[in-house]
Amino acid sequence: MNLLFRIFHQLINSSLNNLLKLRNTHLLIFDIIVFSITPLLALLLRLDGYLDKAHISELGIATILFLAVKLTVFWSFGFYRRYWRYASIEELTYITMLMVGAVIVQTMSFDILHDTQPFIINNLPRSLPFIDGLLSCIFIGALRFSVRIVERFSQRQTVFNPRERVLIIGAGSAGVSLVQDMQRNPQLGFQAIAFIDDDPRKLNAHISGIPVVGDRHQISDTLKSLQIHKVIIAMPTVAGKVIREIVDICKATGIQTSTLPGIHEILNERVRVDSIRDVRIEDLLRREPVQTDIERVSKFIKGKTVLITGSGGSIGSELCRQIFKCQPSRMILIGHGENSVFNIQQELDQLIQVLKNDGKSPINTPHIYTFIADLRFRYRLEHAFERFQPDVIFHAAAHKHVPLMELNPPEAITNNVIGTKNLLEVALKYDVKHFVMISTDKAVNPTNVMGASKRVAEMLVLQAARESGKHYVTVRFGNVLGSRGSVVPTFKKQIATGGPVTVTHPDICRYFMTIPEAVQLVLQAGVLGRGGEVLMLNMGEPVKIVDLAKELIRLSGYEVNKDIDIVFTGLRPGEKLFEELFIKGEEYEPTQHKKLFVVKNASRIIPKNxxxxxxxxxxxxxxxxxxxxxxxxxxxxxxxxxxxxxxxxxxxxxxxxxxxxxxxxxxxxxxxx
Known part of the structure; x- marks a missing residue:
């Protein structure tokens, strides 16, 4: 009996595999056969099975006509270049639209022939082209979607292989895309068992064959009852407070928890299984997503030559990634650190290669140029501007470490002030229309050399805008999570070595943004700025550094002050307890973007000397x-x-x-x- 079952199972798998191996050449042959038969079937349906010799002789002419029309339409619109293994509603619509077009053409041809040469097809009913088209659509659609059905069936045969039972938190578009990717790729080892979603309208519904079993308050019971191995949070836009709540529930049950990145990280990208990653501190601090006017930003950058200084840094490299998507004609990557510039160049070059392999036109991808230069040497900048003639500059190069600059003021001045001064002078000389300098909240009422040097750089940009009338602006924002040398990577290193985690003061607070979120707003500021303005990003609520340290320790799987201690070391030279966002005398007002404020009188608050x-x-x-x-x-x-x-x-x-x-x-x- 077992032998018979294995033979039967092998025969089925062999048949399925043969069907999956069908190529468009095979499908074309099948279509020719179908198109040759459907006129006869259509006529039989129309005449209730009654045919005489007159019908049969005229049917051959109609069959040849219909066959020629349908093959011409299908071939002209690339129907036989489609890959049907992953056919979806898009392909169904495509088949329907092509068949509608073919029916219109063959109906017109049939009517013309009927009127001009009535003796050829006089006995055939005028409804024949429509019925033939309907039958053809059913047959060719059925074959192609049978390939998709067999693909899904063959995937389900792998259910016998061990896979992790996954609970998906969030039954929105991201969660559904994730489940569909799991179903298409069972070899990845994930089996979606159920959804959790707070929307009561989805409760007990089945989405992509997966049930929605409850809201977040049922997570704990669901994990036990369905024997879940892994939880994936698929809510890219939800607030960090919700993520923290879900993580705490799962941690109490000992279930592994992963997440999809926030919406800022997956902007313009399709959600896939390989998007899944461990929960990070950025997820726990996530705020309401920034609604960037992507179309306006793209229009601003598309076709232009864009120069980015500090292109190898945390902000500079993310600027490169997001500017790349806006299709500039050329990108000039300027940086002093050769390794970091090389890394971002390689990343963009690989992306260009991927786009070419996917069949995207290379015309839409920018030319990438790297230029190793120190902004303190003006002759290097002159050479770069003479060669590339940039239209837009994003100035992200700067020394930013407060304690180091407090010990090395000459470096802060030569890099942050003289570098900006040189860049501005060369930009004005070469008539660059747009200049965006990235500043910091530490330039507001500065208590340290780094902040003071950035404030002077701000004033230089504002003065250049006032005197030239060009669109030169500065953008201020606070700390970015995960930037090189910032508090999060430092804490991670301390945790990895067993602690302690050092915090300067129990009450010290900072404003935080994710790098992609900050860069999206910088690009938006470049569009909104009219010149001579300081644009300030709405940083939300400040975060206590000690709370940040505690969350990172917990995310690493340790207990605070049991496995990893937190030690307070005292404020460092030039360090504030609380960062400020406003300078006395500056007049703030909202912009078209609710996350951006503008200092409308910024260019007037500049020393005369x-x-x-x-x-x-x-x-x-x-x-x-x-x-x-x-x-x-x-x-x-x-x-x-x-x-x-x-x-x-x-x-x-x-x-x-x-x-x-x-x-x-x-x-x-x-x-x-």
């Missing part, structure tokens, strides 16, 4: 004169109170040096707007 102050800063930086740098920053930036070095040049002597004299020989005094 900015150029002289920056010139003196350059001299002080060249001499590594730290106290002079601090003094000059204090004069340029209202409210900045630096801590001078006791064993360096005294301020009393500094004031009398030539470094602090203006062109008239007078001492440089505190600037007023």
């Amino acid at each position: 900015l150029n002289l102050g920056v010139e003196r800063l350059c001299i002080a930086a060249a001499k590594n004169d730290v106290n002079s740098i601090l003094f000059l920053l204090e004069q340029l930036i209202s409210g900045y109170k630096p801590k001078y070095l006791e064993n360096n040049l005294s301020i009393g002597n500094s004031r009398n040096s030539a470094l602090f004299k203006n062109s008239n020989g007078n001492t440089l005094t505190k600037a007023e707007p």
Whole structure:
């Protein structure tokens, strides 16, 4: 009996495999046979099975006519270049539309022939083309969708192989796409068992053959009753609070939990099984998704030459990825670190190759150029601008580490200030219309050299916009999760080595965004900015760093202060407890985008002696004169109170040096707007 069963099973599998091996050439032969038979079947249906010799002789002519029309229409519209193994509603619509077109053409041809040559097909009814088209559509559709049905059936034969039983949280479009990908690819080892969704309208419904068994409050019971091995959160737009709640429920039951990335990470991408990843801190802090006007951003960038400085950094590389999707004609990747620039170039080149392999036109992919340069050397910038003539600049290059810049003020000035000054001067010389500088919330009422240097850079951009009338703007935002050298990677390294996790103060707070979210808003700011403005991203609510540390420890599978300790080390030089978003005197108003605010009077809050102050800063930086740098920053930036070095040049002597004299020989005094 077992032998008979195995033989029968093998015969079925062999037949199914043969059907799956059908090619379009085989399908074309089948279609010719069908199209040769359907006119006869149509006539039999129309005449209730009655045929005489007159009908039969005329039917041959109609059959040849219909066959020629249908094959011509189908071939002209690429019907025989389709891959039917994954046929869907799109293919069904495609078949129907082509058949409607074929019926219209063959009806018109039949009527013309009927009227002009009545003796040829005089005995055939005028409804014959329509009935023939209907039967043809049924037959060719049935064959092609049988390939899809057999594909699904053959996938289900692998159910005997061990697969993880998966509970999908979220029965929206992302969850459904994920389940369909699992069903198409059983070899990946996932078997979707059920959905959980808070929408009461979906309760007890079946989606792609999978039941919706309850809302999030039934997760714990469902995990036990359905013997679930793995939970996947498929809700890219849901808030971090909901993710935290689900993760806590699953953790209490010991079930492994994964997630799809947030909507910012999968923008313009199809949800697939390989999109699944472990839950990250970005998911737990996720906010309401940013509704970027993608069409407007794409229109702004499409066909232009775009130059990105700092292209190998966290923000710069994400700028490259998102700008690439907007189809510029050329992308110029400028950076000082050769390895990081090489990495993003390789990533974009691989993406271009994938698009070409998928049949996308190479015309739509930009030309990528890398240019290793330090913005402090103007001659390198001159060469780049002369060669590439950029239309748009995104300036992301900067030193950003507060404690390091506090110890190395000359580096902060030469990179953040002189680099920006050089870039602006060359951009104006080559008539670049759009310039977007990425700034920081640390430039607001700065307490450290890094923030002060970025504030001076902001003022240089605003002054250039005011004097030239061009669309030059700056964009401010806070910390980005996962950027190089930021708190999250630092905490992860400390956890990996067994701790402790070091936090400077129990009350210290910061504003956070994900890198893709921040870059989407930077691109939006480039579209909205009219010149001479500071655009500020709405950072939401600040997050306590100690809470961030606790969540990361839990996500790593440890208990706080049991497996991994948290140690408070005290505030570092120049560090604030709370970052600020507003500068006294700046007038904020909303923009067309609810996540962006604009400082409409930003270009008017600039010191009159900015150029002289920056010139003196350059001299002080060249001499590594730290106290002079601090003094000059204090004069340029209202409210900045630096801590001078006791064993360096005294301020009393500094004031009398030539470094602090203006062109008239007078001492440089505190600037007023």
